[in-house]
Amino acid sequence: MANSAQARKRARQAVKLNVANSALRSRYxxxxxxxxxxxxxGDKEAAIANFRAATSVIDSIAAKRIVHRNKAAxxxxxxxxxxxxxxx
Numbered sequence: 001m002a003n004s005a006q007a008r009k010r011a012r013q014a015v016k017l018n019v020a021n022s023a024l025r026s027r028y029x030x031x032x033x034x035x036x037x038x039x040x041x042g043d044k045e046a047a048i049a050n051f052r053a054a055t056s057v058i059d060s061i062a063a064k065r066i067v068h069r070n071k072a073a074x075x076x077x078x079x080x081x082x083x084x085x086x087x088x
Contacts, residue, residue: 025066031058032054032058034050035047035054044087055076058075058076
């Protein structure tokens with residue numbers, strides 16, 4: 001347990017930040033799942049709409065450094081490739 005006032009405050013802040021980051025990470029995963037689900041069903045219009053929304057979410061999460069920017073780029077690239085394969 002934290003002994004100083006500063007350490008106790010940092011512990012409280014860490015809990016709040018963890019909750020906020022967990023919520024954002026969940027939003028990120030949900031957005032990716034939405035695109036994959038639309039691609040799996042073969043619904044091209046829904047997949048494109050979900051991809052645009054997911055790209056925005058992925059970029060914002062990467063900008064806040066909740067996930068690494070390379071991981072975000074990899075997810076966007078793989079989703080785009082799957083979307084391109086759906087169109088073909």
